[in-house]
Amino acid sequence: MSRLKQISEAVRDAGSLGVAELASLTGASEMTIRRDLEVLAAQGVLERYRGGARSLLLRGSEPPFALRSDENMDAKRRIATVVADLIADGESVVLDAGTTCLEVARLLHDRRVTVMPLSLHSVNALSSSASVTLLVPGGRPRPGELALTGPLALASLEALRFDTAVIGCCGLSAEHGMTAFDLEDASVKRAAITSARRVIAAVDASKLTRTALAHVAPVSSLDAVVTDADGDDGLAAAGVTVVTA
Amino acid sequence: MSRLKQISEAVRDAGSLGVAELASLTGASEMTIRRDLEVLAAQGVLERYRGGARSLLLRGSEPPFALRSDENMDAKRRIATVVADLIADGESVVLDAGTTCLEVARLLHDRRVTVMPLSLHSVNALSSSASVTLLVPGGRPRPGELALTGPLALASLEALRFDTAVIGCCGLSAEHGMTAFDLEDASVKRAAITSARRVIAAVDASKLTRTALAHVAPVSSLDAVVTDADGDDGLAAAGVTVVTA
DNA sequence: GTGATTGAACAACAGTGATGTGCGAAACTC
DNA sequence: GAGTTTCGCACATCACTGTTGTTCAATCAC
Numbered sequence: 142m143s144r145l146k147q148i149s150e151a152v153r154d155a156g157s158l159g160v161a162e163l164a165s166l167t168g169a170s171e172m173t174i175r176r177d178l179e180v181l182a183a184q185g186v187l188e189r190y191r192g193g194a195r196s197l198l199l200r201g202s203e204p205p206f207a208l209r210s211d212e213n214m215d216a217k218r219r220i221a222t223v224v225a226d227l228i229a230d231g232e233s234v235v236l237d238a239g240t241t242c243l244e245v246a247r248l249l250h251d252r253r254v255t256v257m258p259l260s261l262h263s264v265n266a267l268s269s270s271a272s273v274t275l276l277v278p279g280g281r282p283r284p285g286e287l288a289l290t291g292p293l294a295l296a297s298l299e300a301l302r303f304d305t306a307v308i309g310c311c312g313l314s315a316e317h318g319m320t321a322f323d324l325e326d327a328s329v330k331r332a333a334i335t336s337a338r339r340v341i342a343a344v345d346a347s348k349l350t351r352t353a354l355a356h357v358a359p360v361s362s363l364d365a366v367v368t369d370a371d372g373d374d375g376l377a378a379a380g381v382t383v384v385t386a
Numbered sequence: 387m388s389r390l391k392q393i394s395e396a397v398r399d400a401g402s403l404g405v406a407e408l409a410s411l412t413g414a415s416e417m418t419i420r421r422d423l424e425v426l427a428a429q430g431v432l433e434r435y436r437g438g439a440r441s442l443l444l445r446g447s448e449p450p451f452a453l454r455s456d457e458n459m460d461a462k463r464r465i466a467t468v469v470a471d472l473i474a475d476g477e478s479v480v481l482d483a484g485t486t487c488l489e490v491a492r493l494l495h496d497r498r499v500t501v502m503p504l505s506l507h508s509v510n511a512l513s514s515s516a517s518v519t520l521l522v523p524g525g526r527p528r529p530g531e532l533a534l535t536g537p538l539a540l541a542s543l544e545a546l547r548f549d550t551a552v553i554g555c556c557g558l559s560a561e562h563g564m565t566a567f568d569l570e571d572a573s574v575k576r577a578a579i580t581s582a583r584r585v586i587a588a589v590d591a592s593k594l595t596r597t598a599l600a601h602v603a604p605v606s607s608l609d610a611v612v613t614d615a616d617g618d619d620g621l622a623a624a625g626v627t628v629v630t631a
Numbered sequence: 632g633t634g635a636t637t638g639a640a641c642a643a644c645a646g647t648g649a650t651g652t653g654c655g656a657a658a659c660t661c
Numbered sequence: 662g663a664g665t666t667t668c669g670c671a672c673a674t675c676a677c678t679g680t681t682g683t684t685c686a687a688t689c690a691c
Contacts, residue, residue, distance in 0.1 A: 160636080170682050175637070183516070191636060191689065261513055261522070268506055268527055271428070277506070277534060279524035279542040282513055289522060293542055297524040300538065405667080415651050420668070436659070436667065 144169060146208050148177055149186050149198070157195035184208075184285055203311060203322050205285040206262070209240050216345045216369040219386035221245040223367045224307055224343050227384075228254060232304040235333045236263055238288035238326070239309035241343045249273060257301065259294070259329060261287035276301070283323070290325035298332040306337030311353040313344050315375035318360050320353040327355035339364045346370040389414060391453050393422055394431050394443070402440035429453075429530055448556060448567050450530040451507070454485050461590045461614040464631035466490040468612045469552055469588050472629075473499060477549040480578045481508055483533035483571070484554035486588045494518060502546065504539070504574060506532035521546070528568070535570040543577040551582030556598040558589050560620035563605050565598040572600035584609045591615040 144167050151166060152158050160178070164171045178194045181187050184205045187194045198204065221244035228234055230253045236242050238260030246263035249256055250270045257276040258264050267275050279293030308330055312320040319342065321327040334340050334357070342363050349368065360366075365382045377383050389412050396411060397403050405423070409416045423439045426432050429450045432439045443449065466489035473479055475498045481487050483505030491508035494501055495515045502521040503509050512520050524538030553575055557565040564587065566572040579585050579602075587608050594613065605611075610627045622628050 171636090172638085172683080173681055176681085261509065264506065264527075265510065268532055271529065275527055276538065277522065277525055277527060279538065280522055282509075282520055282522060284516065287513055293521065293524065293545065296541065296545065297538055300541065416667090417652080417669085418650055421650085 143208075143211065144173075145177055145181065146204075146212070148174070149181055149196075149204060149208060152181075152187050152194055153196040153198045155196075157190075157193055159193035162193075206240065206287070207285065210243070212240075213345055213347075216386075217241045217244045220343050220345060220367050220369050221248050223384055223386045224341055225249060225252070227341060227365065227367070228252070228305060228307075230254065233257075233301075235259065235298065235301075235303045235306045235337055237306070237308045237310075237330060237333060237343075238263070238286060241345060242307055242309045245307055245343065257297070257303070259289055259333065261289070280329075283325070288323075288326055288329070290323075290329050294329050295332050298329070298336050301336060303333075303337040305339045305341060306333045307341050307343055308333060308357075309343050310357060311348060312351040313342060313348050313360070313366070313376070314350075314352055315360055315379040315381075317352045317356070319357040319363070321355045321357050322353045324355045327357045330357045334358050334362055342366045344368050349374045349376070388453075388456065389418075390422055390426065391449075391457075393419070394426055394441075394449065394453060397426075397432050397439055398441040398443045400441075402435075402438055404438035407438075451485065451532070452530065455488070457485075458590055458592075461631075462486045462489045465588050465590060465612050465614055466493050468629055468631045469586055470494060470497070472586060472610065472612070473497070473550060473552075475499065478502075478546075480504065480543070480546075480548045480551045480582055482551070482553045482555075482575060482578060482588075483508070483531060486590060487552055487554045490552055490588065502542070502548070504534055504578065506534070525574075528570070533568075533571060533574070535568075535574050539574050540577050543574070543581050546581060548578075548582040550584045550586060551578045552586050552588055553578060553602075554588050555602060556593060557596040558587060558593050558605070558611070558621070559595075559597055560605055560624040560626075562597045562601070564602040564608070566600045566602050567598045569600045572602045575602045579603050579607055587611045589613050594619045594621070 147167055148163055160171050160174050163174045178189055182189050187196050220241055224245050225248040233255040236256055236258045243262050246258055246266040251272055253272050255274040257278055261282050264277055267273050278289050278297035280289030281291045282289055310319045311322045340363050346369050360379050360381050363381055367384045369386050371385045392412055393408055405416050405419050408419045423434055427434050432441050465486055469490050470493040478500040481501055481503045488507050491503055491511040496517055498517050500519040502523055506527050509522055512518050523534050523542035525534030526536040527534055555564045556567045585608050591614050605624050605626050608626055612629045614631050616630045
């Protein structure tokens with residue numbers, strides 16, 4: 142686990158922590174801790190005060206993109222590989238924001254497909270590709286996540302129809318369906334689902350036990366769920382095709 | 387001048403050149419030349435054949451973004467500084483693609499403004515800013531340039547109204563007005579001009595003697611031209627405010 | 632006022648990317 | 662098909678960048 146993540150979790154669990162304590166916890170020098178705290182404060186994870194920092198992470202929110210991006214890489218890669226295999230050459234795909242979908246974008250780099258990513262991270266991953274026809278949706282990028290949201294994003298999605306939507310989410314269960322932490326995100330995901338003929342959810346197993354604030358869609362609107370470990374989560378019983386990577 | 391640029395010009399001037407000749411010209415090893423030619427071929431600058439490469443640069447087109455980006459940096463920076471000073475805090479700005487406008491984007495990074503850049507390069511330059519309200523237009527990024535074009539881009543521009551448009555161009559003269567190499571680009575620039583109350587052209591002096599294929603707008607639609615050296619180009623006589631950086 | 636905390640400057644360090652060399656493989660010429 | 666050229670992979674080298682730790686003067690909180 143990266144030191145940044147370690148600090149962010151320690152501060153979140155304790156509410157607030159001093160620089161010296163974090164230094165002895167991580168084994169790094171105090172100067173390094175200060176620099177780390179500065180980075181985390183810029184990401185909105187915590188708030189500096191003289192001598193330490195206090196957590197700003199709400200219970201219902203998720204840690205920022207930079208801290209999630211290198212977590213569970215194995216699972217994400219395996220899920221992304223399966224998703225990429227489900228996509229045929231020539232297809233048009235709308236690709237959700239999030240770290241798992243970013244892995245899918247990387248795997249599509251040399252494929253002959255049309256892709257509209259809903260986050261600038263994926264746009265950047267694909268912008269150097271000669272084989273991908275890249276479409277950028279409009280919108281306002283949310284800081285850190287760089288997910289494109291707002292009226293411009295919705296308008297872009299409404300103007301187009303895709304073969305497949307690849308959607309990540311923050312929570313997925315047979316009972317509550319697909320849920321997201323952010324209301325804006327939820328409406329963009331919904332628009333993406335509406336504008337696609339086939340919907341694939343790419344979800345690591347930790348999300349299958351979780352439910353977030355904003356409802357996106359019922360499981361009945363999903364054509365397939367790709368995940369990394371099978372739990373008895375009731376999805377299959379609800380009639381969804383579950384693929385385990 | 388970078389070796390890449392040197393190679394690209396040598397091949398363009400000669401039509402085609404061998405690896406060995408390029409190696410002795412640049413002083414680099416043949417292996418390095420091969421790697422460079424691979425890069426340039428990927429950018430569409432030239433075409434490899436066994437033993438050498440043949441130029442693909444048409445006379446009427448411009449060299450790709452990567453080769454222009456570090457040319458005339460001084461002039462671009464000076465122009466960009468003046469342009470940034472013309473923009474007041476709180477303004478909404480639509481920012482054209484191109485290397486000069488990218489410099490403007492960099493200068494706006496810590497300002498309190500709303501910006502819609504028309505190229506992904508500028509989007510990336512601004513996406514880490516906490517003070518800029520960033521709006522991404524939709525569109526299809528042109529390879530290399532990453533300028534957003536097409537119906538999605540036009541729709542994004544039509545949906546919004548800006549205080550100021552900062553436009554770069556490939557040619558500008560009192561007689562032919564503002565011109566661009568690419569037809570798609572021209573229509574995006576036109577839409578940007580239409581959706582802004584004030585139009586600033588950021589143009590280095592080399593463009594003032596040139597005219598490109600696609601007509602964008604007459605000089606009468608420009609409120610100010612910022613350039614780096616004054617020639618007797620007739621712009622001032624045509625009633626345009628010319629600012630020399 | 633006093634002691635802890637901070638941030639800037641500098642040095643050491645590891646990681647990354649660019650370049651060159653050697654060699655076997657592929658391709659072109661005759 | 663033999664000989665020659667060209668190619669690209671693998672590895673060593675080098676410069677550069679980004680990270681970390683140390684020192685010290687300035688700043689802040691009490």
